[in-house]
Amino acid sequence: RVRREEVVVEDEKRDDFRFDLAATGQFYAGEGATRGGVSARPPLPWLQQVPRAFRDPIPLRANAFSEPPGEVHPLTAPDYARLADWLSAEPAVRRNFPRRFAPLARNPDFRRAVQARMAAHPEWDPVLNPPPAMPK
Known part of the structure:
Protein backbone atom coordinates (compact mmCIF):
# COMPACT_ATOMS: atom_id res chain seq x y z
CA ARG A 1 0.00 0.00 0.00
CA VAL A 2 1.41 3.38 -0.98
CA ARG A 3 0.68 6.44 1.09
CA ARG A 4 1.73 10.02 0.68
CA GLU A 5 3.21 11.49 3.81
CA GLU A 6 5.00 14.65 4.68
CA VAL A 7 8.69 14.54 5.50
CA VAL A 8 9.91 16.31 8.63
CA VAL A 9 13.54 17.38 8.92
CA GLU A 10 14.51 18.29 12.47
CA ASP A 11 17.43 18.39 14.88
CA GLU A 12 16.69 17.04 18.36
CA LYS A 13 19.24 19.40 19.91
CA ARG A 14 17.76 22.60 18.48
CA ASP A 15 14.18 23.80 18.84
CA ASP A 16 14.44 26.21 15.89
CA PHE A 17 15.48 23.46 13.48
CA ARG A 18 12.33 21.92 11.99
CA PHE A 19 11.10 21.90 8.41
CA ASP A 20 8.02 20.21 6.98
CA LEU A 21 8.52 19.15 3.39
CA ALA A 22 4.91 18.61 2.42
CA ALA A 23 5.00 19.65 -1.24
CA THR A 24 6.39 17.32 -3.86
CA GLY A 25 9.79 18.34 -5.14
CA GLN A 26 10.86 20.55 -2.24
CA PHE A 27 14.56 20.66 -1.41
CA TYR A 28 16.17 21.15 2.01
CA ALA A 29 19.80 22.24 2.37
CA GLY A 30 21.71 22.96 5.52
CA GLU A 31 25.34 22.75 6.51
CA GLY A 32 26.91 22.36 9.94
CA ALA A 33 25.29 24.48 12.66
CA THR A 34 23.49 26.80 10.23
CA ARG A 35 19.73 26.64 10.11
CA GLY A 36 19.47 25.77 6.41
CA GLY A 37 16.32 26.23 4.41
CA VAL A 38 13.71 24.82 2.09
CA SER A 39 13.46 25.79 -1.57
CA ALA A 40 11.45 24.67 -4.58
CA ARG A 41 14.61 23.55 -6.41
CA PRO A 42 18.17 22.69 -5.45
CA PRO A 43 20.64 25.57 -5.93
CA LEU A 44 22.51 25.37 -9.25
CA PRO A 45 26.03 24.99 -7.71
CA TRP A 46 24.81 22.04 -5.64
CA LEU A 47 23.04 20.47 -8.61
CA GLN A 48 26.20 20.72 -10.75
CA GLN A 49 28.05 18.53 -8.22
CA VAL A 50 25.48 15.74 -8.46
CA PRO A 51 26.41 13.01 -11.00
CA ARG A 52 24.36 13.30 -14.18
CA ALA A 53 22.68 9.91 -13.69
CA PHE A 54 21.15 11.17 -10.44
CA ARG A 55 19.81 14.37 -12.01
CA ASP A 56 17.24 12.64 -14.19
CA PRO A 57 13.77 13.19 -12.75
CA ILE A 58 12.10 10.10 -11.36
CA PRO A 59 8.43 9.97 -12.33
CA LEU A 60 5.98 9.89 -9.46
CA ARG A 61 4.44 6.44 -9.27
CA ALA A 62 2.22 6.66 -6.19
CA ASN A 63 -0.88 7.36 -8.31
CA ALA A 64 -0.27 4.18 -10.31
CA PHE A 65 -0.79 2.18 -7.12
CA SER A 66 -3.67 4.13 -5.62
CA GLU A 67 -6.29 1.67 -6.89
CA PRO A 68 -6.39 -1.85 -5.50
CA PRO A 69 -5.16 -4.48 -7.96
CA GLY A 70 -7.79 -6.21 -10.06
CA GLU A 71 -8.91 -9.76 -9.51
CA VAL A 72 -6.38 -12.46 -10.22
CA HIS A 73 -7.62 -15.30 -12.39
CA PRO A 74 -5.64 -18.51 -12.74
CA LEU A 75 -4.42 -19.30 -16.22
CA THR A 76 -5.83 -22.33 -17.94
CA ALA A 77 -3.47 -25.23 -18.54
CA PRO A 78 -1.79 -25.09 -21.93
CA ASP A 79 -3.19 -27.38 -24.59
Missing part, protein backbone atom coordinates in the same frame (compact mmCIF):
# COMPACT_ATOMS: atom_id res chain seq x y z
CA TYR A 80 -1.82 -28.55 -27.91
CA ALA A 81 -3.49 -25.74 -29.86
CA ARG A 82 -1.76 -23.09 -27.71
CA LEU A 83 1.63 -24.83 -27.90
CA ALA A 84 1.49 -26.00 -31.54
CA ASP A 85 3.74 -23.24 -32.89
CA TRP A 86 6.38 -24.00 -30.26
CA LEU A 87 6.11 -27.76 -30.64
CA SER A 88 6.57 -27.36 -34.42
CA ALA A 89 9.62 -25.10 -34.14
CA GLU A 90 13.01 -26.15 -35.51
CA PRO A 91 14.56 -29.17 -33.75
CA ALA A 92 17.17 -27.17 -31.79
CA VAL A 93 14.41 -25.15 -30.12
CA ARG A 94 12.06 -28.02 -29.35
CA ARG A 95 14.69 -30.54 -28.18
CA ASN A 96 13.93 -30.08 -24.45
CA PHE A 97 10.17 -29.68 -24.81
CA PRO A 98 9.27 -33.32 -24.10
CA ARG A 99 11.01 -33.08 -20.71
CA ARG A 100 9.57 -29.63 -20.02
CA PHE A 101 6.01 -30.49 -21.04
CA ALA A 102 6.02 -34.16 -19.96
CA PRO A 103 3.23 -33.57 -17.39
CA LEU A 104 0.97 -32.55 -20.30
CA ALA A 105 1.41 -36.03 -21.80
CA ARG A 106 -0.87 -37.31 -19.01
CA ASN A 107 -3.69 -35.21 -20.47
CA PRO A 108 -5.51 -37.51 -22.96
CA ASP A 109 -6.42 -34.67 -25.35
CA PHE A 110 -2.84 -33.38 -25.51
CA ARG A 111 -1.48 -36.91 -25.88
CA ARG A 112 -3.87 -37.68 -28.79
CA ALA A 113 -2.99 -34.42 -30.55
CA VAL A 114 0.76 -35.10 -30.35
CA GLN A 115 0.33 -38.76 -31.40
CA ALA A 116 -1.73 -37.67 -34.41
CA ARG A 117 1.25 -35.57 -35.54
CA MET A 118 4.15 -37.86 -34.52
CA ALA A 119 5.87 -37.34 -37.88
CA ALA A 120 6.33 -33.69 -36.88
CA HIS A 121 7.23 -34.51 -33.24
CA PRO A 122 9.61 -37.51 -33.20
CA GLU A 123 11.24 -36.28 -29.98
CA TRP A 124 7.99 -37.09 -28.13
CA ASP A 125 8.12 -40.82 -28.95
CA PRO A 126 10.06 -41.85 -25.78
CA VAL A 127 7.60 -39.89 -23.62
CA LEU A 128 4.42 -41.18 -25.27
CA ASN A 129 5.67 -44.71 -25.99
CA PRO A 130 8.29 -45.53 -23.35
CA PRO A 131 10.19 -48.80 -23.73
CA PRO A 132 8.94 -51.65 -21.54
CA ALA A 133 10.58 -51.96 -18.14
CA MET A 134 13.34 -54.53 -17.91
CA PRO A 135 12.48 -57.54 -15.71
CA LYS A 136 14.37 -57.79 -12.42
